[in-house]
Amino acid sequence: xxxxxPDAILQVRGLTHRFGGLLAVSDVNLDIVRGTLLxxxxxxxxxxxxxxxxxxxxxxxxxxxxxxxxxxxxxxxSSAAARAGMVRTFQNGRLFKRLTVLENVLTGxxxxxxxxxxxxxxxxxxxxAEEDAFRHSAxxxxxxxxxxxxxxxxxxxxxxxxxxxxxxxxALILQPRVLLLDEPAAGLNSGEVEELISYVSLLRSxxxxxxxxxxxxxxxxxxxxxxxxxxxxEKIADGTPAEVRSNERVLEAYLGRKAxxxxx
Amino acid sequence: MSAQVLQLAINALAAGCIYAVVALSVxxxxxxxxxxxxxxxxxxxxxxxxxxxxxxxTKFNFLPAYxxxxxxxxxxxxxxxxxxxxxxRRQSVLTIVIGTVGVGIFIQNVMLLTWGPLPKSVxxxxxxxxxxxxDVSVSLHVLYVIGVTxxxxxxxxxxxxxxxxxxxxxxxAQDPEAATLMGxxxxxxxxxxxxxxxxxxxxxGLLFAPMWLVDVTSGxxxxxxxxxxxxxxxxxxxxxxxxxxxxxxxxxxxGAFYVSSAFKDALVFALMxxxxxxxxxxxxxxxxxxxx
Numbered sequence: 001x002x003x004x005x006p007d008a009i010l011q012v013r014g015l016t017h018r019f020g021g022l023l024a025v026s027d028v029n030l031d032i033v034r035g036t037l038l039x040x041x042x043x044x045x046x047x048x049x050x051x052x053x054x055x056x057x058x059x060x061x062x063x064x065x066x067x068x069x070x071x072x073x074x075x076x077x078s079s080a081a082a083r084a085g086m087v088r089t090f091q092n093g094r095l096f097k098r099l100t101v102l103e104n105v106l107t108g109x110x111x112x113x114x115x116x117x118x119x120x121x122x123x124x125x126x127x128x129a130e131e132d133a134f135r136h137s138a139x140x141x142x143x144x145x146x147x148x149x150x151x152x153x154x155x156x157x158x159x160x161x162x163x164x165x166x167x168x169x170x171a172l173i174l175q176p177r178v179l180l181l182d183e184p185a186a187g188l189n190s191g192e193v194e195e196l197i198s199y200v201s202l203l204r205s206x207x208x209x210x211x212x213x214x215x216x217x218x219x220x221x222x223x224x225x226x227x228x229x230x231x232x233x234e235k236i237a238d239g240t241p242a243e244v245r246s247n248e249r250v251l252e253a254y255l256g257r258k259a260x261x262x263x264x
Numbered sequence: 265m266s267a268q269v270l271q272l273a274i275n276a277l278a279a280g281c282i283y284a285v286v287a288l289s290v291x292x293x294x295x296x297x298x299x300x301x302x303x304x305x306x307x308x309x310x311x312x313x314x315x316x317x318x319x320x321x322t323k324f325n326f327l328p329a330y331x332x333x334x335x336x337x338x339x340x341x342x343x344x345x346x347x348x349x350x351x352x353r354r355q356s357v358l359t360i361v362i363g364t365v366g367v368g369i370f371i372q373n374v375m376l377l378t379w380g381p382l383p384k385s386v387x388x389x390x391x392x393x394x395x396x397x398x399d400v401s402v403s404l405h406v407l408y409v410i411g412v413t414x415x416x417x418x419x420x421x422x423x424x425x426x427x428x429x430x431x432x433x434x435x436x437a438q439d440p441e442a443a444t445l446m447g448x449x450x451x452x453x454x455x456x457x458x459x460x461x462x463x464x465x466x467x468x469g470l471l472f473a474p475m476w477l478v479d480v481t482s483g484x485x486x487x488x489x490x491x492x493x494x495x496x497x498x499x500x501x502x503x504x505x506x507x508x509x510x511x512x513x514x515x516x517x518x519g520a521f522y523v524s525s526a527f528k529d530a531l532v533f534a535l536m537x538x539x540x541x542x543x544x545x546x547x548x549x550x551x552x553x554x555x556x
Contacts, residue, residue, distance in 0.1 A: 017422060022349065052297060056445055058441070077444070078441075078444045079444045079445070079447050079448060079449055079450065082444070082445055082447035082520060083447040083550075087445075087446075087447075088445060090442065091280070094439055094441070094442035094445075095442075096434065096435045096438045096439060096442070096443075097438065098438060099431065099434055099435060099438070103431050103434075103435075104435075106431055107431055107435040107446050108446050108447070110428055110431065110432045110446070110447070110448055111446050111447020111448050112447065113428070120427065120428055120429045121429065123427070127428075131428055134428075170446065171446075174446065176449055230326065234405065242470050
């Protein structure tokens with residue numbers, strides 16, 4: 001098992017997934033160095049969503065390994081993968097709309113709870129101490145993200161931009177080892193995108209490792225330490241933003257199609 | 265005259281409480297899993313009959329007997345989870361709903377084999393006493409039914425809206441996949457859900473049994489009335505289930521007295537049809553378009 005670079009928090013080796021006869025993801029290798037941001041890009045249908053689903057245990061790969069801090073998490077259920085530290089946000093917003101803002105963040109904390117169902121039913125002191133600690137850190141997060149004033153509002157009432165921010169808060173409270181941001185800028189206005197960029201940079205500067213799946217190339221080029229490019233389920237390039245930007249295959253496969261994609 | 269109305273109103277409230285508890289159990293299953301539990305009526309009977317045997321077994325020590333009922337109903341919930349819900353979970357909801365119909369038939373026949381077809385009378389832990397307020401005489405059991413129901417409703421509210429468990433419960437109900445990806449142990453919550461459903465139905469059985477005779481089919485009617493209560497109160501609304509239950513109880517008791525006891529069920533279902541025609545979302549229900 002020795003592709004031992006101690007700095008890699010996530011190592012994906014030979015990740016392959018077949019839907020029937022279709023190779024959705026084919027022999028993909030990815031590395032995230034601790035405290036850095038890897039952007040995963042590619043045209044629609046390149047296999048980005050499938051990769052995210054594989055990483056988070058929603059689907060089990062046909063073959064390949066996913067090493068999180070050296071631990072293979074292939075075969076883990078998605079809730080176990082989340083508890084192991086692989087936490088995602090959702091492209092199209094999967095907040096619990098009929099819960100309040102604070103409750104949404106706390107559901108993230110619940111996944112981290114050390115106390116058992118029994119503790120929760122009996123509400124013993126261990127449970128109450130943990131719940132208080134969760135509430136405290138949830139409020140801290142909300143304050144940092146300027147959502148503290150909305151803590152008791154139903155999520156369905158929040159403006160879209162705040163909902164996207166809240167998703168990040170809900171993921172962060174799980175204390176992820178790797179945070180998967182699935183198109184966090186989708187639907188945001190330019191001011192909100194700027195806030196997102198500075199917040200993601202802040203998270204990285206605190207040492208969080210991030211996998212960013214994004215269509216917005218401006219965002220990718222500004223944030224990414226490295227960029228991996230998927231096309232038809234295969235990784236066609238992997239390098240610094242500058243290297244990827246000048247890579248022939250990428251220009252052909254991805255940037256060449258971008259104009260037609262945007263028009264469509 | 266007014267004393268009589270008051271007396272009827274209290275009896276109506278007690279009957280309504282029983283429908284409300286069953287409606288609450290159906291509502292919880294629906295909210296958290298999307299499954300309409302058609303075994304509710306049979307679970308009510310199971311609670312009543314297990315209660316009957318448990319009370320006899322403990323020689324009329326009601327507290328341990330009722331604890332036995334709760335344990336028994338929890339076990340039914342776990343068996344249902346393992347044998348029906350988990351294997352069918354990935355199928356369409358309708359498949360599971362049909363599964364609950366099958367479970368209902370199964371439970372009913374097991375009860376028929378165990379307890380036989382004859383109706384039985386069941387004692388109340390409150391005995392058969394009554395208190396008089398002027399001209400109004402209220403049986404202690406009726407007050408007990410109302411009190412227990414109030415406690416159950418408060419308890420369910422605290423559980424669902426004031427505890428971390430309830431938060432996870434509601435999150436899972438809204439989006440099980442996202443809940444899983446937030447690290448929530450969804451299967452444990454499903455277990456809790458079916459245990460709650462069975463225990464609530466069982467308690468409804470314990471409450472109703474001393475008021476009427478119990479046989480293996482007596483819960484069926486209660487289950488149907490609970491569905492009527494939910495239709496009237498509004499599918500997807502917990503307060504609606506409670507209010508609907510009380511409305512059904514009121515129509516039944518007042519209808520039996522002022523119209524005809526032969527028509528009391530017809531009146532309940534006539535109101536349900538009226539709601540389906542005029543206000544299909546019920547009193548508190550959201551319109552289908554508002555959900556999702």
